[in-house]
Each structure stands twice: as structure tokens, then as C-alpha cells.
Amino acid sequence: MSLLLEILESGKMKSPIHKLNPRVKLVWWIVMIILPILITHYIYTIPLVLLSWVLAVVAKVHKSLGRYLLVTYPALLGFIILTWPFFYDKGGRVIFTLIPKWVPLIGGKGAYTVEGLIYGTAMALRIAVAVTASMFFVLCTDMIDLANCIGEDFQRLGGSYKYPYMVVSSFRFLPSFVGTFGTIKEAYLSRAVALDKGGIIEKGRKYITLFVPLIDTSLKSAYDMTIAMELKAFGAVPKRTFYKTFKMSAGDYLFLAFSILLLIAGIYLRITGKGVLPL
Template sequence: MPLVTRFYIDRSSPIHQMDARVKLIWVLVIFLAVMTFNHPLYHLAIFLSILAAAAAAKLPMRILFSRVKAIIPLGILIAAMWAIFGKEGVILWKWWVFQITDISLQYGISVGFRVISLVLALFVVLQSTEQAELLYGLIGLKMPYNFAFIITAIFRFAPTISGEADTIREAQRTRAMDFETGSSIERIRKSTSFLVPLIIRVLKTTLELSIALSSKAYGAYPTRTFHRQRPLDQSEKILVVALAGCELLFIIMRFAWGLGAVVPDSI
């Protein structure tokens, strides 16, 4: 399946209709929030709030978690790594130099949640925002256009190049090339029969693209317009202010009132 269809899920929801800039700011606030707190209950609350956003976007949880599941083992691993080197608190388990304390366990769970929540939030945005909208959002948040265009081109041409790669691999397999067997060195040697045609195809496509770009006036002038550019509407502006307010509140809770931390001296 082409990469372009992997993320976005078309639904009629207020989250889908929301300006991409607001959704990107929401991801930023989630990032700051997970970094602000290190208490598992607070992280659970953040995690549940992301699930609520996913539900509001009418995203199928099965598909959402099928995308996120690859990161869950990493989250658990990170949680375990932090948990087994506990120093403070009541020892719950000990073996050789490793020990888990009540505090290290809670801190580990919090750090694991950071990774999982952040990736989950990113996928909520990716699945509820068309890639073009997302890029307009990034440009609206002052990303340089040339950089945004490169990202667009990667999204646009990744499936094309992937299709070319599949065809080349097939063509060599029909000439009895077995890419799957042999030692590492032998496999590298074998890969030249795949990589050389692929590189040549990519170079040829790049040349065709540069000619086609020129014929579409790319770079004709130092600036350009964006047809989807629109100001945020009133409700979106209120939401941005509310998100900023939330983050300010989180910082006050954590650093002024000492809430939401099992290890107060650490982020």
C-alpha cells in the first residue's frame, strides 16, 4: 500500500476540521506537559486526554494502536531501564547491582509514558490531518518553504520510489537472484544488482523533476502565495490561548506548588 494513505483517516469530526497549526500546537503542549511531570498518575491523565482527543476525532482505536504498537515495547524498555537503577525509596526487588524501588518504579512508568503519549499524540494529528494541511500548518508556524517542500516531495515520491524498488527486486529475482541467503558480505555484494538500477532510476527521476519544477515556476520569485492560507477563526484562537494557559498552569503546578513529581529534583 502506498505510504501516502498510511496515516490519514477521513472522518467528519471537529478535530479533522481544526486548523493544522492548532493541532501542532496541541502536540507541542503535550510534549511540554509530559516533560513537566514525572508522576505516573499525571501521565495517566495526559494519556487519557490524548485518547479523548482520538475519540473526538472518531479515529478507530484499533488502527490508531496498530500504528503505535511498535513504540510500546520501546516505552516499556525505557521504563524498565529507569526502574531497575533505583536508589531512593522502599526497595521492592533487588538482584546483584539492580534494584527496583517504589520511587524508581513510578519514575520509570512516567518516562515510559512520555514516549508512548508523545507518539500517540503525533499519530492522532497524523491520522486526523491531511499531509498537505499538515505542511501548510508547519509553514504557517514559520517553517521555511523550501524545507517544507522537501518534506512534501518525500511524502509524494516515497511510494513511487518504493514501487520502482519492488520492480527492480522482482526483475532480479526472475534472474534467479536470491537476496535472502548468504553471508553478510555476500548479501552486500548481491545488493548491487538492486541498488545500481535503483540509484540510476532515482537520478533520472530527479532530473525529470527538476525540469518539471522549472516549468511550474518553482523559484521564479523570492516569495510565493499559499492558497489554503487562512487566519485562525475565533474558536481556534480561543483554543490556542487555552492550550497556552494549560501549559502555564502545568509549569506553576510542578515548579511553584511541587505537584506531579515523584522525583522533585529531576524532570
């Protein structure tokens, strides 16, 4: 819960990256998701991972990024590196096999090869590019500002601004939701309810009771918000003005150009075959 609140609050920090237009950062994030699809060679994916970390240092969110990825990297990437070689059947240099060769019919199956280990590491690095970039994007972008930008763009294209508003509302009340859950949990603990004792099923039963007052409080908050929206004539006109607008600056154009150049380079490496791992 505290990590979630930290992620939401970090988007409001002050840094050169935070000042960028949310649309530009969204384009950069999309490019960083596309690049590991185009490129499989670790020579190029490692610099892409380092790029997100360098930008995180500039944005002063490297500590928060490190706390999150300290858990994600070993769990996700380690699992891929350990399991992927077993499904890679093109390797010739066998390190070990799960099933000994003397076992009838299935002997020698589950070979863990050097080539499979290299390919598994390359696949893990591709995932690392996407995961690191996604986490960096969330830490450096105020989701409310991003939703406002999308709402403004929707309106320009003739769409409704109400859909992005739903996203804004979810992020806006999430800290309150988390705080209410913490208050209810502390109230239970003060009444000597041992929430963390017992087996998984027993813990599940205890925590289910926490959600009854939580849902009731959330429904009341949603009802109050509905009344407030009706009093302010929300949706009375098809178009609305925005309190905060985002215009492109010189830094935004530079970052956008950098993102486009990265995408062009990725397409070039894919077409020429230089970005594909030769295994």
C-alpha cells in the same frame, strides 16, 4: 513500507480533527511534548495518554494508531520499565539484585527496588505521552498542508517559501519512492533472487543491489522535477500566492485555547510541585 503509506494517507481523511488548521494541531503537538517534561507524576501523565487516544477515536485513526503502538509500547516502554530501576539508587524496598551480596567488592549492586519500578513506570508514561501524541499528530495532519502553512508564514515574516517546499517535495514523492522500491523487489523475486534467505550479511548484500536501480530512478525523477520547475519559472519572484489557504475557524480557536490551558495547567503543576513524583 505499507505502514508508512498508511500514515501518509491517513492525513487526508475527513473528521473534525482533520479539518482543524494545521497550525493549531502543531501547537497542540508542541504542548504535548512540553507537558511530560514538566510533569512526572503518573496521575497526570495517564490522562494525557488517554487524551490522545480519545482524540484518535474522534479522528477515526485509532485503528492505525493501535497497529503502530502495538509494537512501540512493549518495545520502548517495556525496556524503560525493566531497566530504569537499576539506575535508581534511592529505593529501599529491594525486589532482587543482579549481583549477590556475597560477591566481593561489588556485592549487592544492581538492586531492583519497588521505588525504582514506580519511577521507571512514571518515566515510561512520560515517553508514552510524547510518542502517542506525535503519532496522532502525524496521522491527523496532511504534511503537505502543514508545509504550505509554514511556507505562507515564512513568507509573511520575510523568509523564503522554498524551504517548506523542500519538505512538501519529500512527502509528495515518498509514496512513489516506496512504490518503486516494491516494483524493483518484485522484479528481483520473479527472477528467483532469494532476498530473504541467508544470514544478515548475505541479506544485506542482496538488498544493496536493490538500491542501485532505485537511486537511478530517483535521480531521474528529481531531474524531471527540476526541468518542470524551471519551465514554470519557479523562484522567479520573491513572493508567491498559495492555491490553498488556511483560515482560523471557531473550532480552531477552541482547540487552540484548550491546548494553551493544558500548558498553563502543566506549568502550575510544576511550580506547585503537585505534578512531580515524590520519590
